[in-house]
Amino acid sequence: MAAIYAAREDPPPDGAAVDLPRAYAQELQTLRRAVEAHLGHRHDKTKAFAVEFFSDWDAIFRVLEHPELPLTNNAAERALRHWVIARRLSHGTRTAVGSRAFTLLASVIDTCRQRQHSPWTYLVKAITDRRQGLPLAPLPQVGV
Numbered sequence: 001m002a003a004i005y006a007a008r009e010d011p012p013p014d015g016a017a018v019d020l021p022r023a024y025a026q027e028l029q030t031l032r033r034a035v036e037a038h039l040g041h042r043h044d045k046t047k048a049f050a051v052e053f054f055s056d057w058d059a060i061f062r063v064l065e066h067p068e069l070p071l072t073n074n075a076a077e078r079a080l081r082h083w084v085i086a087r088r089l090s091h092g093t094r095t096a097v098g099s100r101a102f103t104l105l106a107s108v109i110d111t112c113r114q115r116q117h118s119p120w121t122y123l124v125k126a127i128t129d130r131r132q133g134l135p136l137a138p139l140p141q142v143g144v
Helices: 002-009 025-037 044-055 056-064 075-091 096-114 117-132
Strands: none
Touching: 002 044, 044 056, 044 075, 075 096, 096 117
16 A cells, blocks of 8 residues: 555656556565465355455556556445435335436436536436437536
């Protein structure tokens, strides 16, 4: 984590890439061998952890190639929290079609908000356009 923070605060000159994977190659190799050794472990939870870690290896360590990426998914978890609460309070949608509509609306609303655009303005335009047989407009860009 310290290396990631250091790479963020003091990136190499001339836009050169930080080569953290090479700098930590030995540690990564040791960790990978340990994970692989536990893929067939007799303890179910240990095995499940090893399988998940092995399966997500590239995603977990992508931050070494791109130190600007977040170290955790806390922001994403917090962004979803109110949608999860809404789903629990409403006892779900009860159908696959309802679930898809709910998740699509949640995604559109949050994307518009993150891009500083009114989700309701976009949804009104999208619904109006589709009723007129027009193609769906792309989601607005930041501040547009």
